[in-house]
Amino acid sequence: MITQHRIRRRMATTTPILLALLLLAFVALTLALGDRAAARMASETLIRVTLVVGFWIFAGNSGVISFGHAAFACVGAYVSAWTTLNPAMKATLLPGLPPALAEAHWHVLPAALTAGLVAAALALVTGAAILRLSGIAASIATFAFLAMVNTIWANWTPVTGGTSSVVGLARYVTPWVALGWAIAAILAASLYAASASGLALRATREDEVAASASGIDQYRHRLLAYTLSAFFCGVGGALAGHFIGVINPDGFYLSLTFLMLAMLVVGGIGSLSGAVIGVLAVSLAVEALVRLEKGFTLGTATFALPPGSQEIIIAVAMILVLVFRPAGLMAGREIMLPARWVTGRGTSQN
Amino acid sequence: MTLTLEQVGVAFGGFRALTEVSLAIAPGQVTGLIGPNGAGKTTCVNTLTGFQRPDTGRVVLEGRDMSRLPAHGFRRAGVARTFQAGRLFGGLDVLDNLACTGVGLGMRRAAAEQAAAEVLHWMGLEALESRPAAGLPYTDERRIAIARALIGNPDYLLLDEPAAGMSEKEAADLAGLIRRIATEKGIGCLLIEHNVGLVLSVCAHVVVLDGGRVIEQGDRATILGSAAVREAYFGADQAEAA
Structure with missing residues (x-):
């Protein structure tokens, strides 16, 4: 006999597929609009999906809010810049790079993977110290980590270019490239959530004390999720750099941190679907408001929102979500196929 | 082959929760742990399961000193527990x-x-x-x-007031379950309870704590006949009445 629990586990396997299809439809629709601004918005949104889903792997399963994930994006962006930029350009912009990096002129895909791996390695080392702290203390330590990375990047001028921007990154990130990485992040996140470690980490989120009475080594599972999560934030950072073509340390600091947090909170931190929906909802709302600020024509009249109203309206919308749906738009639920679709013929029961 | 506390002392600031407590949980049997409020029963369980490090003395599982192990290490070594709140x-x-x-x-x-x-x-x-x-x-x-x-x-299971808030009938069912855990699964249980009747009905061996010290231990008859136990449970009431 097939139990409700089994059915739910099977339904859960449909979540990444449905989310991938949703993003595919999103790309197809925005490209069908045929407008360059829409295509840019699609790439930007999907890069954010990669970042926020990466972030969710740790924050969603552990229940620990991290303020440090923008730092992994920063490191990822610079690693990709170091390895892909034209060596002649690096000689003038970044004279302090070690010879191996100064001469590197890699293809963008291995560079993106390396960006993720370096971010993950950094997470493994720093997480080893930070994640021994519990709950809120760990969150504050991740904030300190973010500030440290930003300060180092802003001052290590020969290697990072300091506060002046590094320019000339190959702008290869089309909506399709970004879609590929966003789907990879969603698959990894759902595999992790369904794994033994994912379950153990959710147990520590529900009750740390009872989890250790269940034999769960909280530190180990947190560190694993933190490292995996940093990988996708590192890749997301590399994509963001190659999307705009210009990077500087402040592009990966407080505003990105709060944007990622806001998207996760709006969508709902309790589910993977929440992370994806949060990014889509916030990105689409921002895009719509930006267009309204520019103005639109209705008959003979032209309407436009006063400039700057976009930020205010988004802030109000976030407050309303927090007030009326404190668990986010998805409230911890996943997008999945209904039970009767996954149980096959004749076995459906409820 | 037991789970034991050897001369364990635990202090919270100036308050000595446990003083030179020694007790053993035998495999496959139900041992009872009773005592008035604040006697140190929960501290005892916490120490036996790695949630509280002893300040003095040792926790020993089948000859192995467990005192430095984290709580999840205790569970993996075969020492399980429940909590007063279900958690x-x-x-x-x-x-x-x-x-x-x-x-x-x-x-x-x-x-x-x-x-x-x-x-x-x-x-x-x-x-x-x-x-x-x-x-x-x-x-x-x-x-x-x-x-x-x-x-x-697990080899051992420590139950921290599992019957709190249960009716007579529910507590009796629970007693049956605990007996089955010990006899069918061969798990050594420690039953911490306020409900002295439940403990005496299930446990072969009972330890009585008061003021962080073991004041009596033995079988049902020993506990019921002990002047020290009567003093601990009823002494205060009689003093108030007088």
């Missing part, structure tokens, strides 16, 4: 609550779910399998907490 993982369903112990013990997810289903079956609680743990009725919550502790057949 289920509210956001997970019942089967996943049990499976958490399985993955904590190093099982893969499928094996952990299999082990969870077997324990639920053994306890006759299959019907609860897919229910969310948050919002279970009180007695079911307690039973699921015990089921979760039984995953992977």
Whole structure:
């Protein structure tokens, strides 16, 4: 006999597929609009999906809010810049790079993977110290980590270019490239959530004390999720750099941190679907408001929102979500196929 | 072959919660631990399961000094426990609550779910399998907490006031379950209870704590005949009445 629990586990396997299809439809629709601004918005949104889903792997399963994930994006962006930029350009912009990096002129895909791996390695080392702290203390330590990375990047001028921007990154990130990485992040996140470690980490989120009475080594599972999560934030950072073509340390600091947090909170931190929906909802709302600020024509009249109203309206919308749906738009639920679709013929029961 | 405290002392600031406490939990038997409020029973359980490090003395499992092990290390070594509050993982369903112990013990997810289903079956609680743990009725919550502790057949199980708030009938059912855990699964149990009647009905050996010290231990007759136990439980009341 097939139990409700089994059915739910099977339904859960449909979540990444449905989310991938949703993003595919999103790309197809925005490209069908045929407008360059829409295509840019699609790439930007999907890069954010990669970042926020990466972030969710740790924050969603552990229940620990991290303020440090923008730092992994920063490191990822610079690693990709170091390895892909034209060596002649690096000689003038970044004279302090070690010879191996100064001469590197890699293809963008291995560079993106390396960006993720370096971010993950950094997470493994720093997480080893930070994640021994519990709950809120760990969150504050991740904030300190973010500030440290930003300060180092802003001052290590020969290697990072300091506060002046590094320019000339190959702008290869089309909506399709970004879609590929966003789907990879969603698959990894759902595999992790369904794994033994994912379950153990959710147990520590529900009750740390009872989890250790269940034999769960909280530190180990947190560190694993933190490292995996940093990988996708590192890749997301590399994509963001190659999307705009210009990077500087402040592009990966407080505003990105709060944007990622806001998207996760709006969508709902309790589910993977929440992370994806949060990014889509916030990105689409921002895009719509930006267009309204520019103005639109209705008959003979032209309407436009006063400039700057976009930020205010988004802030109000976030407050309303927090007030009326404190668990986010998805409230911890996943997008999945209904039970009767996954149980096959004749076995459906409820 | 026992789980023991050897001359254990625990102090919180200036307050000595346990002083030179020595006790042993025998395998396959139910040992009782009773004592008035504040006697140090929960501190005792916390020390026996790695949640509280002893300031002096040792915790020994079958000859091995456990004093420096973290709590999850105790569970993996075969020492399980429950809590006064059920402390289920509210956001997970019942089967996943049990499976958490399985993955904590190093099982893969499928094996952990299999082990969870077997324990639920053994306890006759299959019907609860897919229910969310948050919002279970009180007695079911307690039973699921015990089921979760039984995953992977631990050698010892420490039950911290499992009958608190239960009716006579429910407490009697619980007593039956604890006897089955000891006899059918061969698990050495420590039953911490306020309900002295329940303890005396289930336990072969009872330890009495008061003021952080062991004031008496022995079989049912010894406990019932002990002047020290009467003093600890009724002394204060008589003094007030006088």
